[in-house]
Amino acid sequence: MKGASYLLPSVLKTLIFPPLLAHILLRQLRPPLLVQLICYWLSLPVLYILRTELSLYRTQSPARRAGACPPPNVKGRYPLNIDVLLDWAKSGSEEEVGRMMVLLGRQYGGTYNTRVLGEDQVITTDPRVIRHALVDDFDNFVKGQKTRSRAQEFLGDGIFNSDGEKWKFHRSLTRPFFHPTHIRPSLFTPHILSSLASMPEIGSAEHAGPSEAFDMQKAMGELSLHMAVDWLCGVKLDEPHSRGEEWEEARRGVGEAMRLAQSAVGRRMKIGNLWPLFELKADPLAKPMRTIHAFFRPLIQEAIDRKAAPEVDQGKMRLIDRLVAATDDLRKIEDQLINILLAARDTTASLLTFCVYGLALHPEVFDKVREEILSTAGMEGEINKEIIRDCPYTRRFINETLRLFPPVPLNIRRTLRPTLLPTSTGERMYMPANTALVMCTVLMQRDKAVWGEDAEDFRPERWDGGEVDEGMKGREGFAAWNLGPRMCLGQPFALSATHTFLILLVRHLTSQSDATKGGKGSRIELAPDAQPKGTRIPPAWTGEDGKGGDGRARSGRDQVWIVSDVVLAVKGGLWVRFVK
Numbered sequence: 001m002k003g004a005s006y007l008l009p010s011v012l013k014t015l016i017f018p019p020l021l022a023h024i025l026l027r028q029l030r031p032p033l034l035v036q037l038i039c040y041w042l043s044l045p046v047l048y049i050l051r052t053e054l055s056l057y058r059t060q061s062p063a064r065r066a067g068a069c070p071p072p073n074v075k076g077r078y079p080l081n082i083d084v085l086l087d088w089a090k091s092g093s094e095e096e097v098g099r100m101m102v103l104l105g106r107q108y109g110g111t112y113n114t115r116v117l118g119e120d121q122v123i124t125t126d127p128r129v130i131r132h133a134l135v136d137d138f139d140n141f142v143k144g145q146k147t148r149s150r151a152q153e154f155l156g157d158g159i160f161n162s163d164g165e166k167w168k169f170h171r172s173l174t175r176p177f178f179h180p181t182h183i184r185p186s187l188f189t190p191h192i193l194s195s196l197a198s199m200p201e202i203g204s205a206e207h208a209g210p211s212e213a214f215d216m217q218k219a220m221g222e223l224s225l226h227m228a229v230d231w232l233c234g235v236k237l238d239e240p241h242s243r244g245e246e247w248e249e250a251r252r253g254v255g256e257a258m259r260l261a262q263s264a265v266g267r268r269m270k271i272g273n274l275w276p277l278f279e280l281k282a283d284p285l286a287k288p289m290r291t292i293h294a295f296f297r298p299l300i301q302e303a304i305d306r307k308a309a310p311e312v313d314q315g316k317m318r319l320i321d322r323l324v325a326a327t328d329d330l331r332k333i334e335d336q337l338i339n340i341l342l343a344a345r346d347t348t349a350s351l352l353t354f355c356v357y358g359l360a361l362h363p364e365v366f367d368k369v370r371e372e373i374l375s376t377a378g379m380e381g382e383i384n385k386e387i388i389r390d391c392p393y394t395r396r397f398i399n400e401t402l403r404l405f406p407p408v409p410l411n412i413r414r415t416l417r418p419t420l421l422p423t424s425t426g427e428r429m430y431m432p433a434n435t436a437l438v439m440c441t442v443l444m445q446r447d448k449a450v451w452g453e454d455a456e457d458f459r460p461e462r463w464d465g466g467e468v469d470e471g472m473k474g475r476e477g478f479a480a481w482n483l484g485p486r487m488c489l490g491q492p493f494a495l496s497a498t499h500t501f502l503i504l505l506v507r508h509l510t511s512q513s514d515a516t517k518g519g520k521g522s523r524i525e526l527a528p529d530a531q532p533k534g535t536r537i538p539p540a541w542t543g544e545d546g547k548g549g550d551g552r553a554r555s556g557r558d559q560v561w562i563v564s565d566v567v568l569a570v571k572g573g574l575w576v577r578f579v580k
């Protein structure tokens with residue numbers, strides 16, 4: 001049975017062992033059956049509490065010996081913090097979970113232990129702690145066997161799902177292909193132009209007044225899939241092909257199949273060790289994985305045939321060719337392609353979506369971006385790296401979007417050995433071995449203690465000051481690309497694609513704040529009226545006057561409902577329209 005190696009010990013420990021122990025103890029006393037049954041039942045919570053207290057003691061004494069303290073434990077109203085778990089489960093959206101984390105953070109500081117059901121789970125928004133885990137004590141903080149086993153059928157042993165030597169192998173194999181020489185704006189331009197042409201109004205001929213509203217998030221998801229598959233495999237998804245019916249079906253379904261596989265793995269992560277019990281009836285990964293294999297396998301075969309051909313056109317070399325040249329292991333090649341498609345698609349789609357959101361929400365920022373782009377890139381002509389380099393304000397705009405809306409809002413690691421966490425308050429916190437650390441990048445990047453009183457404001461100007469060229473790698477409190485040896489490899493891809501997209505989009509648009517300045521073109525507006533039922537932002541979050549509310553939605557600044565659905569996304573889609 002899948003996952004049995006984790007499920008069985010868990011079931012034994014939590015459900016079988018306590019009544020068994022009670023049975024052995026009661027054997028001599030022979031109480032009436034009803035008393036026996038009550039004792040069996042009570043044995044479950046009693047043993048749970050005893051184990052919890054023991055593990056607490058085991059953490060506190062080494063912490064004291066090391067001159068440190070354990071992270072403060074959340075003190076719920078009910079034993080084992082069941083109320084925290086219930087609040088967590090009850091809260092209808094990620095926004096509410098985020099708010100709970102903010103509230104817990106206010107009470108317990110930047111690093112605390114939820115200890116739900118007696119299990120250590122340290123949550124942090126402290127930049128020092130995050131830096132320690134991702135950079136300074138990198139070898140000790142791993143993805144771990146538990147995470148790996150939950151994603152094994154989907155990600156295999158690929159870069160995302162491996163640690164140690166395997167991870168090093170994958171990283172060094174693919175790293176050269178992420179060099180900016182393999183990533184040119186011209187690679188993205190045809191896909192972006194075709195995406196823009198399919199948008200209402202931009203695609204149509206002369207049109208006055210507001211256009212039909214459409215879901216920009218969906219459009220960005222499709223665009224990112226097309227760009228990533230082309231870069232990985234050299235295949236244009238909308239071009240005719242001769243790979244047969246089965247591949248055609250896989251081509252149409254691969255985006256959705258990736259989404260389903262990701263959400264099945266995400267669900268396993270949330271459920272924990274007992275996930276196999278929830279998959280007894282059906283394997284949620286079976287169907288999506290069939291589509292994903294049917295998509296990639298013929299492409300790998302084509303790359304193998306290309307390898308055998310006498311002359312390979314270097315200009316047309318793609319990552320798939322590099323993988324095929326480096327190994328004969330088809331499973332490894334496929335794992336790596338799936339991992340990188342996963343890494344590239346939703347993250348880029350999320351960044352592009354929130355860039356459009358930021359432009360629509362902040363007309364004055366839009367006008368600055370537009371002015372810079374038009375004075376550097378003009379209204380037409382090819383886009384190249386020099387043009388992108390000469391758009392520093394646009395880069396600041398992208399950084400600010402990544403700060404407030406990081407596509408990967410949190411990251412999880414597990415300790416191999418005990419460690420001392422250096423915190424921003426100067427205190428050192430003891431973390432035992434085999435303990436999960438949840439790093440909430442999104443909360444750290446919105447934290448006033450880290451970014452100042454205006455942390456919740458969208459202000460690209462905060463990135464002024466010469467650091468931009470270094471990609472803000474060392475900026476304390478910014479980890480949208482991750483930090484340290486596992487830092488995102490795809491940064492040049494995502495940035496080049498996003499700059500190219502912004503340049504091409506802005507060429508179609510006029511000034512947002514002053515129509516008289518703009519000339520031809522449209523403005524882009526959010527279309528809350530088109531938002532599907534049940535996905536509009538609740539009024540209590542934004543407040544009557546659109547300011548303040550109850551503290552959620554960046555204290556009422558946001559006008560859409562933001563959720564963390566594997567990556568950061570807008571609930572129900574980002575509905576916008578172009579207005580002449």
Ligand code: HEM
Nearest residue numbers: 343344347348351407408480481482486488489490493494
């Ligand atoms: C805005 C877009 C993107 C953001 C914000 C982003 C962010 C991240 C983050 C936070 C990680 C660390 C994940 C972890 O530790 O579990 C990561 C890893 C990674 N990213 Fe990205 N990413 C983006 C786009 C891309 C793209 C376009 C590609 C490929 C074309 C890519 C390839 C990778 C790879 C291969 C890794 C794994 C690195 C490793 O474990 O050594 N990313 N990315």
